[in-house]
Amino acid sequence: MSEEAQSAQGTGPRYDVVEIGMAVAVTAFGAVVVYGSLLAGIDWASDGPRAGFFPFYIGVFIVISGLIILVQAVMNRSQTMFASWSQLRQVTSVVVPATIYVAVIPTIGIYVSSVFLIALFMRWLGRYRWPMLLAVSVGVPLFTFIIFERWFLVPLPKGPLEDYLGY
Amino acid sequence: MEEIGHLFQGFQTVLEPYNILLMAIGVLLGVIIGVLPGLGGANGVAILLPLTFSMSPTSAIIMLTCIYWGALFGGAITSVLFNIPGEPWSVATTFDGYPMARKGQAAEALTAAFTSSFIGALFAVIIITLVAPQVARFALAFGPAEKFAVYFLAFCSFVGLSKEPPFKTIAAMMIGFALASIGLDMMTGQLRLTFGYTPLLSGVNFLIAVIGLFGIGEILLTMEEGLQFKGSAARIRARVVWQTWLEMPKYWATIIRSCFIGSWMGITPAGATPASFMSYGIAKRISKRGKHFGTGEVEGVIAPEVANNAAGTSALLPMLALGVPGSPTAAVLLGGLMIWGLQPGPMLFIEQKEFVWSLIASMYLGNLAGLIIVLTCVPLFAAILRIPFSIIAPVILVFCAIGAYSVNNSTFDVMLMMGFGVIGYLMKKCNYPMAPLVLAIVLGDKAEESFRQSILGSQGSLGVFFSNGLVGTIMTLGLIAAFWPLISRGLDVLRRGVAARA
Amino acid sequence: MLTSNRIRSVGAACLGGLLAMSALPAKAAWEPTRPVEFIIPAGTGGGADIMARTIQGIVAKHNLMKQPMVVINKSGGAGGEGFLDVKGSPGNPHKIIITLSNLFTTPLATGIPFNWKDLTPVAMLALDEFILWVNAEKPYKTVKEFIDAAKAANGTFKMSGTGSKQEDQIITEAIQKSANVKFIYIPERGGGAVATQLVGNHVDSTVNNPNEAVSHWRAGKVRPLCVFDGKPMPYKEVIADGKSWADIPTCKSQGLDMEYLMLRGIFMSPKATKEQVDYYIGLFQKVRETPEWQKLMADGAFNATFMTGADYTKWVADAEKTHVELMTAAGFLAK
Structure with missing residues (x-):
């Protein structure tokens, strides 16, 4: 309600631009996690999985979902305003x-x-x-x-x- | 019958004027500690532990546990008023408590939260009184596989609830898991994801993320909307307490269910935080008004508050009976017992009857005292909302900074909190859900640990998660919870089919 | 900027030095001028935490220090955070730290840039014992029967302990080497959880400290097999089954050729002066004389050795050597 009223008042960054930026940030964060896990070792040692095993797959999931969000955002570009x-x-x-x-x-x-x-x-x-x-x-x-x-x-x-x- | 006699002796001990005084001081201190974000119950009890050195063990434990009850009550206050959980187990309370406050129902939300807390604690104390030894044996049945199953169940009953886009939910949850894994990997004793940066050694604490995402993020959103905590115009009447009480019996099913969830999670010991999330999640699924959860439903305040106090209280049972703390605060109390020369464990109930039953009696009376004290303060708390934003906002920022610092005594954490604040604002605006992220930080490392412990013990076989009746049942419940949306749709179709035929 | 307090303390230190040189009885040459931070490189509720908070309580109750003592937990990175904090405050005499074996194991296992030589040694307060425990329902009554059963189980016996690549796992490694058996080591977060896993029969044995398992022993749930010390413990009071701590044989006498004791000692910031160290030595000597401290020692069946100065430094240096050897052999060093 208030947002609509205010969007009529002024200009501001577009929602999809911020959305794309967030998706890129999520993907980058995932990449850092993957890199950090590689440093810690992602294979199995004699006493089970090494320290980076789980974080590695978590990082991969983050990258994948980040990319999907990115694609969705690029496909559905809207003209809505993020905030004035x-x-x-x-x-x-x-x-x-x-x-x-x-x-x-x-x-x-x-x-x-x-x-x-x-x-x-x-x-x-x-x-x-x-x-x-x-x-x-x-x-x-x-x-x-x-x-x-x-x-x-x-x-x-x-x-x-x-x-x-x-x- | 013998127990009842002991309990009455306990009541006599607790009702000595000196002990009543300690009880009141304890509850008040606890409420203050619960209100200050970051200065949690564990901290509060640890700080005051040395002060109790010159008291008798019974008086000392009465005061310390009352601090704990006070903190359990107090955690809800800032959750409802400012969207800032004072304690980790109050996060789920913000989901509906804060929207209620914004609608001008802060007093109702607080009354419901406090009363629910009391009911949960009372239920747990009754369990402790009646079935302590049997329950302690139940807790022994929980090895790594069973613990993992409990975390799995807590998780499954909460996720899949959000209205946000699925990939944003997955991303948020996975980011939570990644944040939880920063620091020392307990299983291998190695560091990971610290990149040689010293302040990251202690990892990203759950409270830092929560204070930032919810508290600071909310201040930023408020700024955008124009400078006011909504609901400041709410009129506060003494009748509100009474009206809220009249409404609560409607939710008897949720209350009873949450009592059981809370007590179970406290004893196993998974803790109060997962209990509150699980209870909220299940209530949202089962309740007729489930669709309105998150917009200020009183049932959404009752469910987590009953569960977290039931869990927080019953967490003391494994501590006393087995010497295993069910929560960080219980761990400090455990240390206290040892300092006073009381050895927690199976023999405590036999050798230190007077102490144990005085403690249990103080649980009844301490919670009652707590309820009375916080209820009388409801108008006072709600009046805080009338303080102008330009004063309360910086003061909240200061207290958030203090809270963030005192978690690990690290100024880096304060900066991290600020970072989470900006991220929280952006996430809220871009429709990313925050609850899965928070739950993943809380449960992530514990779940990973118990999973790897189980796998280590079974030498790599996943069969360990269905190797006996207990673990198999919990895992199956978890799977049902995970696929509940599908199952309920299936049931609907069946029911409609039957109806159409008839 | 030199503050008035620093000037005062430097002055006091100089004066103290002069007094000492003139062979007068060295009265309190240096005293804390602000609250003393007592760092615990471990979480709340553990053995080190309980000991530090007891000391804090004793100091407050008996008025042993004019300034308050403030206890701070810095447990991040297996205690690395706490050590780095003290290392990073050279010349701050108002910061002391209590240590456990992670003084050696944490830098070795994680590669954190820290060595005990970065700190100023103050005093050894006590040594913590380790005991080999099994579930009381199990048939084995001696170390030999236990080891034979473990060998027969062919590497499926589970040993649980606190943390990974820390004291409990090092002891496990040493047992494996000494008796030529294999265990699956399962780390838990704290001693209490370890003991419960044993009582619940989820693992086959533990190497808990005495006070972590004593209540289960008294309840008849667990059984001690041997103690990893050079000589039996001195405490003769009967605990359970008509046995006292003193009746538990040493592991050495039972054919497990190894010893392990955990340091509970005090260090302070780098570059501390002798007067400052002496002050804290005096303080802890007073703490040791209180009945509360003696009760803590007896309840936890501690080895109450007290050491200061060169003896202490030598003990720590030897202990470091032992840890490097054991951890290198086990492959626990950070890569």
Whole structure:
């Protein structure tokens, strides 16, 4: 319902293009599995099948089904839209900050990066005022810090700031 | 009769004020642990194990098992509210629980989930109370071939259900199997599919995939649709609990069936996760409203929740009676017993009667306490949905990251989770089913292991899967389940033929 | 960047060194300044896990350390993940690891770039015994009867153990060589599952650790034939059938010419200073004196040998040599 309404509004990538891309990705993944299995050995040793025996056939199945999906997608090209560009912009506005977030966790730690992530979302999507924004974005990581590091004694990734504070 | 006497003594022990207090603390901690994705029951119990060192073994096990009950209850909460299973056994709960929440029935879904959990656990405890020794002997009958047959059955009763194109289903399932095989091959002690990359040593954990595919993927879909978790407008009334209870007896057949599936899978020990999938799959096939499963059917919440709690509870029986843990959490509890100097195994029921019966009594009371606590919190949980998306989305992301990290203490897993999130979004958009992928990751390596163990033992002969009545029966059930769509169509034709003649 | 804490700890270490040089009683020269991570290269619920968590409980209960001890399981790649983690944190004195035989077997069988020499040895806590078990319904009462039956079965006897190309399979290989028989080795994920397979008669024998099989022994379901140690175990308390751990003969005396003991020891990060190692040695000595630890040792019939310093290093080096020999002979090395 909403999709039809929005497809009238704007333009976007075609569904079949994405479908073909997914099929290619599936096939490629299958090929990697087959290659990895070959490295591990796919024949039978004295103590039964070697480590790569089962993954090899699984990889082969993935490649075959990937190719069939690919052929089907190429045969039935449709003009339907995958999603409008404005919708995809919304999606990327989450994917990009979230990807940066997970990428910096190993260096600056999970607590500091979480402060930035929450603050960014609240400012960008919610347009909150600073007092509220600071309260939530600092409060949530602080709360998790107390629960995990102090209470449950579960160490989470920490960076220079925590190091400076002696944790 | 002697047992009943012991049980009442157990109730007396558990009802001491100090133990009641521990029970309440345990359930609350468990619910918190169950809600935080990744920080599973096994983790929670392991973390708190050293704290219980100074308590008496009975008090300690009461508190630890109550954490476990709490986690079993709590796993459903995030599944229903955000499509993020807090525990692996809650994945099947998302299939109908989350659509219900989107329709504005979050409170109904939660009530049904909690009540079903309680019924499942109660059934399993009654089994433990009445037939513990016989059941333990039944568990001994399960060698590698029988275990494989159980996995096979679980698989067959679930697959073949999806409406998605068949080759996409096969591809998704096979990708799941491939992901499950990454890391160390237990049978040969060799690494495979790691390509010399250290973070892949521990393989792709099921929870990482699930948090990414379901949780992050859902946030992305929500973004596309415009910034809101649906169902936020739902009004929460206290009457909802009562109304849901009135509706539940309608599904008595599903409840009873799921109780049996769950207890059986817990004891064998295949575990709570396959039990929940199997129960959901069978309910979907048999139920009159099976076609509507996946769109927010309350029966689709009841079936997996009854089964996973029945399994989670009965998994403690092989642990106590045989020293074989039926779940990761049970494994940690087992370690706890050893630390307190109690040797789990056949002699425990004879030599440590007081301990065993207090434990069983605490199963009854702990579950009851758990039900009361979580039910009173239903309005509170459902109110979480009213928090604006721009606050709750990043907070969910943070908790998903913490959960992904704490599975293996690896930052690589956090990145992997994000990758699964994007893949989950694309799969959903391109009509690939995710459930077979998830089930394949859960069962893949275990099924492969037991298959190869059987083949090794039989020196290559496949006859081992039909070599005795038990394994043969389970395998046949599996085959029937696999070809059920064909069989039911055949039955339809026959019935119509008969009707036409008459 | 040097943080205040590092400066403090370096200062403390220097001061400790000075104190030691001036022949004053070396008081706590170094102490942890932040939570100590205790890595377990195995999953939750196994023998190493139970031991590490017991230690954590003892340390907390008796207040043996000012900082908390945090237990972390890193079981990926047969424990390789845990070893690589400690190897990858040189000079971090707040990371220790408990080891089992996978200290040697994992790098040999998988080719993971790791050797025990990458870590700093701290202390041997105990050695774990291995016993040859059979189902109690079976007629054989001695090693000889068992081996004869295995020979008669012509390679169809099944031996189950924990993991593949690890201690249990190495022992199986050694038995095969020593007695010239052939078993089908079936790996399981944990000791509990192995014992249950034996009780359920799905396999013919196991080489479980004492505490993995003791409850089944007491229930009269399994029977111990011999222990793979140089001398019988010291625990004289009767367990089952009027027998104690001490009554189980050594395999050597029964004609199986082999010994195998599994290390339960502590290592720490590379480049640890002597003060830091001494601190942990002192800590574990205190742990060993507690009644909880002694109970753990007796319940699991452990060989409670304690070793530190050069003795310990030599023991580990010898054990490594034995493992290389046994695993090369069995063809278990990574290709």
